[in-house]
Amino acid sequence: MRVWTTIPAWRERRRELSGSRIGFVPTMGALHRGHAALVERCRRENDIVVVSIFVNPSQFNEIADLKNYPQTLDSDLRLLEQLGVDEVLAPTAQEMYPNGYRLRVVPVDKAPVMEAAFRPGFLEGVLTVVLKLFNLVRADRAYFGEKDYQQLRAVADLAEEFFCATEILPCPTVREASGLALSSRNARLSSEGRARAAAIFEALTSAAGVDEARRLLEARGFTVEYVEERWGRRLAAVVIEAVRLIDNVSLEEVRHASGT
Numbered sequence: 001m002r003v004w005t006t007i008p009a010w011r012e013r014r015r016e017l018s019g020s021r022i023g024f025v026p027t028m029g030a031l032h033r034g035h036a037a038l039v040e041r042c043r044r045e046n047d048i049v050v051v052s053i054f055v056n057p058s059q060f061n062e063i064a065d066l067k068n069y070p071q072t073l074d075s076d077l078r079l080l081e082q083l084g085v086d087e088v089l090a091p092t093a094q095e096m097y098p099n100g101y102r103l104r105v106v107p108v109d110k111a112p113v114m115e116a117a118f119r120p121g122f123l124e125g126v127l128t129v130v131l132k133l134f135n136l137v138r139a140d141r142a143y144f145g146e147k148d149y150q151q152l153r154a155v156a157d158l159a160e161e162f163f164c165a166t167e168i169l170p171c172p173t174v175r176e177a178s179g180l181a182l183s184s185r186n187a188r189l190s191s192e193g194r195a196r197a198a199a200i201f202e203a204l205t206s207a208a209g210v211d212e213a214r215r216l217l218e219a220r221g222f223t224v225e226y227v228e229e230r231w232g233r234r235l236a237a238v239v240i241e242a243v244r245l246i247d248n249v250s251l252e253e254v255r256h257a258s259g260t
Contacts, residue, residue, distance in 0.1 A: 001081045003088045007095050010136060013087065020047040024139035024166070026130065029053040030070035030184035031079050034174035038143040039083045041171060050137050051080055052089040058101050059125030065244075070187050089136065096132060104128040107154065114235060115150050115246070118225050126151055127158050134164050142166045147173040147181045149233055149248045173247075175201065181247045193241040196220060204234050204249045205257040 004010040023046030025038045042049050053076055060066035073090065080088055105127040109116055116123050134142070144152045156168045174182045179201035186194060199220045207213035210227045213236065217224050222238040229235070235248035 001077075001085050001088060003077065003090055005090055005092065005095070007091060007136065010089055010091075014136070014138065017048055017087075022046060022048045022050060022137065022139040022141075024133075024137045024142040025049070025051045026133050026142065026144075027051060027053055027076075028055045028069065028184065029076050030072050030187065031076045032182045032184065032186075034145055034147070034182035036079065036083060037174050038145060038171050039080065039085060041169075042141070042143050043084050046141060048087065049085045050087045050089060050139060051085050052133055052137070054089070054091060054096060054129070054133075056096075056125060056129040057093055058097070058104070058128060059122050061119045061121050068188065070184055089133075096129065101128075105131055105158065113150075113230070114226055114228060114237065118237060123151070123154050127154060130155055131158060131162065131164075134159070134166050137166075139166050141169055143169050143171055145173060146170050147183065147247065149231070149235060153231065179205075181245075183245060185243050185245060188243045189241055193243070197240055197245060200236060200238060200245060200247045201249070204236055204247060205254055207254075210234065 002013070004013060023042035025035070025042050027035055039049065039051060053073065055069055055071070057066055077088065104124055106124050107116070107127065144155060146152060152170055158164070159166055159168050176182065178195070178198035180186065180194065180198045181201065189197060199217065203213045203216040207216055210229055213234065214224050214227045217236070217238055222240050225237040225239070227236045229251065232251050233248045234251060234254055237244065237246045
């Protein structure tokens, strides 16, 4: 496994990979079993597996959230090597934004919803860095988890709108036995908070509607930012122990859980 920290060195390496089927898993590090599932699928379906590790500052609307994001590069690299990754792109912010944040991809939403409404600039930052990464990696396929469902849809729209050659492949959310969606942010929860956070999945799947799901979550002590139904999904963002968590389930899963 090779690790690349500068863009010029990576671009030279990328020229050497011409002719291979390349799969790509973009991450911000602090890797867990959810990321591993993406990498394992990517390994099965491609000749070369490229993973990026880059904590993208432009998608954080709060400086404290950026500072608190887990940084675990050494353990991340050990895991990726065990998973058979070929290439790791781990640039600095200066490498990714050599001229600052002067040019960016701005989604035009007349009425921003969910993440776009509660995290101003978030989708803008995500789409900007993803477009940069797509141009650098030039992968045949890129793998994204469904936990960040609004982000997944935005990335798919980006690839279509800008004629990116990379195919976007959604992958199911990986969960703990309790139902809690795996997330790098879970590491910031206490053991009690982690146990309580399992109620997010329970509320989303058991409630008759979004109002009931909100009441169930608030009764468990969560600060609820939103619970909405869009795109055939029920989606929520909540805060517990000052940690913001998101999750979503398909409405088909909700109907199955209720027996209807």
